[in-house]
Amino acid sequence: MLVVLVRHGIAEDHNPGGDAARELTAQGRTEIREAARGLKRILGRCDVIGASGLVRAHQTAALIAESFENKPITTVESLAPEGDVAATISWLFTQSLNSTICLAGHEPSISALAGTILSGAPRPFIEFGRGTACAVEFLDLPKAGKGMLRWFMTPAISRQLGQS
Secondary structure (H helix, E strand, O other): OEEEEEEOOOEOOOOOOOHHHOOEOHHHHHHHHHHHHHHHHHHOOOOEEEEOOOHHHHHHHHHHHHHOOOOOEEEOHHHOOOOOHHHHHHHHHOOOOOOEEEEEEOOOHHHHHHHHHHHOOOOOOOOOOOOOEEEEEOOOOOOOOOOEEEEEEOHHHHHHHHHO
16 A cells, blocks of 8 residues: 655635635645646556545645546545544555555644654654655555655655656
8 A cells, every 4th residue: 555645735824714614825726736747647546535624635635636537535534634643544444455545634634644654653753844745655554653655755846747
């Protein structure tokens, strides 16, 4: 299983509907669209796309889905900013071991998830700027501390790959 963690793109600062309704900005949409093309070049395929229930993460996932034949997006509530890392790992456990999964989420939960699946502890030792992505591979069932970091990309790198 290959799990690609992506922090949502640049979002508006405020929305009358509250934090959950904040949308990607025009710049955020453009940058994520380019980065998604870069992910397509690197991954080749994505079998499952998941996102938190917040608008900006869902929009990020939708732009990723465009690069992968408009795969449907699954809402994974535990990817929310203060989401439950153990619940996300449990959700991964339900997916096929041969799948490539892209997950769009938020800080601080995306860093805590990366820290947990790589080291076994929810230490955010990888900094996820907006649009940052990393790939973690599991050779067996997805469990805390059993993931192997395959790559880490800043948004600028993934956008460059998407433009070339």
